[in-house]
Amino acid sequence: xxxxxxxxxxxxxxxxxxxxxxxxxxxxxxxxxxxxxxxxxxxxxxxxxxxxxxxxxxxxxxxxxxxxxxxxxxxxxxxxxxxxxxxxxxxxxxxxxxxxxxxxxxxxxxxxxxxxxxxxxxxxxxxxxxxxxxxxxxxxxxxxxxxxxxxxxxxxxxxxxxxxxxxxxxxxxxxxxxxxxxxxxxxxxxxxxxxxxxxxxxxxxxxxxxxxxxxxxxxxxxxxxxxxxxxxxxxxxxxxxxxxxxxxxxxxxxxxxxxxxxxxxxxxxxxxxxxxxxxxxxxxxxxxxxxxxxxxxxxxxxxxxxxxxxxxxxxxxxxxxxxxxxxxxxxxxxxxxxxxxxxxxxxxxxxxxxxxxxxxxxxxxxxxxxxxxxxxxxxxxxxxxxxxxxxxxxxxxxxxxxxxxxxxxxxxxxxxxxxxxxxxxxxxxxxxxxxxxx
Numbered sequence: 001x002x003x004x005x006x007x008x009x010x011x012x013x014x015x016x017x018x019x020x021x022x023x024x025x026x027x028x029x030x031x032x033x034x035x036x037x038x039x040x041x042x043x044x045x046x047x048x049x050x051x052x053x054x055x056x057x058x059x060x061x062x063x064x065x066x067x068x069x070x071x072x073x074x075x076x077x078x079x080x081x082x083x084x085x086x087x088x089x090x091x092x093x094x095x096x097x098x099x100x101x102x103x104x105x106x107x108x109x110x111x112x113x114x115x116x117x118x119x120x121x122x123x124x125x126x127x128x129x130x131x132x133x134x135x136x137x138x139x140x141x142x143x144x145x146x147x148x149x150x151x152x153x154x155x156x157x158x159x160x161x162x163x164x165x166x167x168x169x170x171x172x173x174x175x176x177x178x179x180x181x182x183x184x185x186x187x188x189x190x191x192x193x194x195x196x197x198x199x200x201x202x203x204x205x206x207x208x209x210x211x212x213x214x215x216x217x218x219x220x221x222x223x224x225x226x227x228x229x230x231x232x233x234x235x236x237x238x239x240x241x242x243x244x245x246x247x248x249x250x251x252x253x254x255x256x257x258x259x260x261x262x263x264x265x266x267x268x269x270x271x272x273x274x275x276x277x278x279x280x281x282x283x284x285x286x287x288x289x290x291x292x293x294x295x296x297x298x299x300x301x302x303x304x305x306x307x308x309x310x311x312x313x314x315x316x317x318x319x320x321x322x323x324x325x326x327x328x329x330x331x332x333x334x335x336x337x338x339x340x341x342x343x344x345x346x347x348x349x350x351x352x353x354x355x356x357x358x359x360x361x362x363x364x365x366x367x368x369x370x371x372x373x374x375x376x377x378x379x380x381x382x383x384x385x386x387x388x389x390x391x392x393x394x395x396x397x398x399x400x401x402x403x404x405x406x407x408x409x410x411x412x413x414x415x416x417x418x419x420x421x422x423x424x425x426x427x428x429x430x431x432x433x434x435x436x437x438x
Contacts, residue, residue: 001050003072005065008039008348013133013143015039016064016214017071022054028074035071039214042351043344052076064214066143134225138293140167148173215312215344226372230291231411234370235419237427241386241401244272244433251327251437269386270306270360271331275436277358277381278302278322280426287422288355290376291412305357305374306334308341315341316374318354327436355379362386368404378413379422382406 005015015037022034033045034054055075059065134140141149141156145168149156154176161168162175212220248267255263281288281302289298302323305316317337319330340346355378359371362385371382382405389402405426409419429435 001052001074002070003034003048003074005037005059005067005069005071006046007067008037008042008044014064014066014214017059017061018043019061020057021045024054024057026054028052028054038344039348042346042348044347048074050074066147135168138229142167142169144170145173148177152177213312219313222375223372226375230373230375232373233409233411233416233419234406235409235416235423236368236404236406237423238389239403239405239427239430240391241269241403241430244269244430245386245401247433247437248272265328265331267327267331269362270358270383271327271334272433272436273360273381273383273430274304274306274319274322274330274334274358275325275327276426276429276433277356278304278319278325279429279435280422281356282323283425284418284422287379287414287418289378289413290355291378291410292376296413299355302356303354305351305354305377306337307357307359307371308338310342310344312344314359315346315351316354316357317341317346317351356381358383362403368406370406371408373408373410378410379419380408381426382408 008015016039017035018038019036020034021036022028022032028034028048029051030048032048034048036043036045052074053076054072056073057071058073059069059071065071133143133146135156139161146156148154148170149159152173154173156168156173159168159172159176162172248269252263252266255265258264279302281304285298285300288302289296301321303318303320304322305318308315308317317334317340319325319333319337322330325333337346337350341351357371357374357377357380359380360383361369362383365385367387368384369382371380373380384404384406386401386403388399390397390399391402405423407419407423409415414422
């Protein structure tokens with residue numbers, strides 16, 4: 001039985017095998033963990049679903065496989081005697097060079113002659129990049145098309161989809177190979193393939209080269225796509241947080257004790273802000289939406305992503321139904337999601353989806369900032385630090401606790417008036433926080 005790389009989410013096309021728990025020749029029982037995989041957002045263990053003997057490991061630790069690729073093989077009960085004789089293929093075997101096929105031959109035959117794929121045709125190492133799954137104009141590229149284009153040096157930006165699904169498929173790439181489409185030269189690399197234009201600016205020995213892992217590479221790709229394809233605009237407002245801080249302190253002071261004598265919960269200011277943002281989106285449903293290329297999807301519930309800083313970059317676990325949950329429930333769920341995000345243990349359904357997000361840098365003393373929208377979200381709220389600031393009163397000035405928040409909007413969905421209405425609803429909820437507790 002072939003062991004396949006599982007599908008971990010609708011947008012996850014590949015996974016990296018970080019550890020094999022079994023070796024060739026080991027007996028396997030249903031439920032035994034076979035290997036651990038890491039995607040751009042999470043890590044998880046993959047169990048066996050059948051009994052037998054692990055006879056072959058096709059994708060070793062450290063290599064990356066596309067979803068659906070064969071990463072290993074489980075044989076029957078008698079396979080143990082032959083397992084030791086079965087060669088364990090590794091990615092160190094050289095790949096055959098590409099040769100241009102004659103244009104007169106048939107399309108499929110020509111491609112088979114021009115690209116001689118090894119048994120690892122669905123596997124790549126982390127050092128190789130097959131290009132984006134979606135081009136800047138929005139055209140989707142299938143995983144197989146990405147791999148074939150990378151093998152042949154075909155620039156995906158020069159291709160147009162020929163199928164009714166409006167996706168660039170393997171057939172489109174194969175046709176380009178036969179027709180001799182010009183191979184690309186990566187913009188950030190010199191003629192030898194080295195990133196010379198950048199490295200040449202700096203003295204050797206003055207810097208350390210840090211390899212990109214899957215997570216950092218994906219963050220770079222998605223944020224570049226967001227800036228290039230989403231028309232951002234920004235709205236800022238100052239909030240008075242005096243009453244919100246008082247309610248938070250009183251709520252924490254009256255929290256019941258747990259069995260160990262510690263308070264059963266401790267709410268953060270961000271927990272209240274997530275609740276307020278969920279209610280604001282419910283009050284302004286036109287802004288609780290995402291862009292779906294040829295239509296807009298509007299939601300009846302407020303699913304909010306909350307940015308969490310991890311060692312490899314930001315992750316955004318989603319609080320579902322934030323408008324309907326209590327602040328205490330949001331706090332407990334956020335603590336659990338944050339801990340598992342930092343351990344790279346989130347499940348795909350825990351960080352995918354949602355229509356908006358919150359990014360809070362107040363704990364670092366940042367007064368205000370503008371965040372980049374995380375696709376497919378329509379908005380993201382950037383929260384700055386709470387400060388004592390002077391405000392004018394009828395008889396002079398006094399100092400109050402204030403914070404500045406900045407809303408980044410996708411102008412395809414949220415225009416200026418709608419963004420202003422959403423911020424106004426949020427400001428009202430924060431400055432009159434009793435409504436957050438009922």
